Amino acid sequence: MRPPDTEVELKLAIGSASARRAAEREVGAARPRTLESIYYDTGDHRLRAAGYCLRVRREAGKWSQAVKGGAGLARYENERLIKSAAPVFALLDSTPAAGLIGAAEDLRPIFRVKVERRSRIRKVGLSRIELSLDEGELAALDRTWPILELELELKSGRPCDIFAEARRLAGAEALVPAFASKAERGHALRDGALGEPAKVHFPPFDRELSAGGAFQAIGRACLEHLALNADLIRSGQRIEATHQARVALRRLRVALTVFKPFLAGDRRESLKGELVWLTGELEGARNLDVFAFEAFRPAARTLADPAPMAALGQALLGAQQAAHARAASAVDGARYRRLLIDAADWIETADWSGDALTGREAEGPARQFARSALDRRRKALGKRVKTLNWKDPLARHKLRIEAKKMRYASEFFAGLADGRRARRRLAFTDVLETLQTSLGRLNDIWVGQRTALAALNRLGERRDADGAGFAAGVVVGQDLARAAPLIKAAKRESRAFAKTVDWW
Structure with a gap:
């Protein structure tokens, strides 16, 4: 009743x-x-x-x-x-x-x-x-x-x-x-x-909130964030709505990791698999958008002969249109609708604790759970920094993922911070976001090489394919030249993060 x-x-x-x-x-x-x-x-x-x-x-x-x-x-x-x-x-x-x-x-x-x-x-x-x-x-x-x-x-x-x-x-x-x-x-x-691309809004937390209640509030906010932006993708809005939809998916995936101690395995893994699927359906569009705006446009002005860049631009535009059509098809399909319903059902009916032990953890105070969860995330990030080979793009990408988990987890529990803790949290998050931005830009450079090659493959045997290939080399080369300063900045920012004070 x-x-x-x-x-x-x-x-x-x-x-x-x-x-x-x-x-x-x-x-x-x-x-x-x-x-x-x-x-x-x-x-x-x-x-x-x-x-x-x-x-x-x-x-x-x-x-x-x-x-x-x-x-x-x-x-x-x-x-x-x-x-x-x-x-x-x-x-x-x-x-x-x-x-x-x-x-x-x-x-x-x-x-x-x-x-x-x-x-x-x-x-x-x-x-x-x-x-x-x-x-x-x-x-x-x-x-x-x-x-x-x-x-x-x-x-x-x-x-x-x-x-x-x-x-x-x-x-x-x-x-x-x-x-x-x-x-x-x-x-x-x-x-x-x-009708504009939406950002996530996490509700204020009551001091008496349980860990399970915190998971529900965070999961609801992520689903609403996803649904609002997916609606815009279906209606023809592309770049920012696609970006925000991917952010919503990543946040929900991080929530499944952060709250894993009391989330039953089978349904959590099933939902995670569907979130990975949808992330993949949006990935190509987002990668092409970033490459076009962050790498291609700045480099397009540097060639005296505009024809090669025009050929590459046409290839990128065609690839973008196809990738965004794929993204729109994904969020317009029955599989996406089932994902939303199944996720909401699982979150709302609280059918996520596997046994009595995990059930008690879900019923425990959110503040206490937050401390242990944030401790785990900080430890994982610190370990990754200490062992990192900064020249390895894949290793940097994994560090970026850990930094993102740490930042999102900190944002999840922001409603529990007040007074001095709130100020510490902002300082903590600012340093973390700066590190994540540098690592994200390095990852974009790495992904950009594959993105350019995929776009060129669309040209096939066209007469302007060679010119577009030359232009792609210029774009990727100029992008790669930014890597060394970004690595230096990321190293500096990782040291700054190591000195931050835990706000929780």
Whole structure:
């Protein structure tokens, strides 16, 4: 039985005409209802910062007021009937919003939502799930954004049945799990960020949070980060969205490593395998983007005869287009949709502890787990630095991976740092990020050689192939010339990192 003041729901974005027809079939001839909502917050957005929202909604001439919050499948919701569009301050007393709002006059409308909703109840096993097709728009300032989604809400029964239903719906149609709430999208629209490549946002951690709760919060944030950027890849946005999607995948893979002590092996390894698959599908596009912008463009201005560089540029452009088409196909396919659903199911239902011992570790304090996890990561990174052959590109790449794990782990637990620890964490992360940047650039130089060769192979026996090959040699040669100063900088930065103070 779920706790009171809790809603359990999952949204599926409708990404194609066939998906819309499938959603229409699910709700059948249900009568549409008009839902008009106003979302309120304080001038400095304290509700949003704390992970809550205040919604006033009109439906069939009646008004209701709801405080909603939290993340994941099960979220807090306290809803009460009111008489008008004005929030009733007294009704907030029994909600988490009470301590965040100083006085009623602090509240102001932030954005609005209007949708036509059609719903019907479906029985799935022993559960009752309401399927609602929402079509309408968000409005904030002078901006609007369309809404078209199928919402699954558990009315009674088991949360796992929502995921079973999502698998059925997403199997053959482009019904894609969407983890951003209407409130999150409304704020993003007001900020001018909706529809732009998204960066990850980790929620603040409660001091009493368990290690398992920390894993859930981090996993949710990574999945939302991935889903938002994959949506942009499908819609034609390429370079930055592809980069951010890869970052989301790497972070989630690092989370599986950091929290490995209490994650059961089989499902963790299965998810890891799918994340590796999707990373590989996006890899070619990202490598070509980096080579084109970081190596080709600067070198293109150095040849007196532009023809060889033009031939190489055409080869790179063709390779980029093919690689981005492959990336878009991957995030538009059924395998990607299954990945999102299976990952969310595993994270949300907490079915990741293999036995009683690991279960107790998951239930232990996140702060205590963070200390041991960060100690392990720092030890692994330090050992890699001490034994590194700086002339070996593969060894540098492995060091880069360890540095990335250390940085991401530090970011995961940032919500546990306050006061002096927060300042130490920033200093720690700044040094680590500088080292990672130098190692990343060295890796780009190494990968760039293979990237250039692959692009040249597209030219085959064309007459300008020799000229393009000469241009590729110039580009790679100029790129390689940057390696020695970067190695020197990375050595210096690794020594600086060795002197940093553990913030945890």
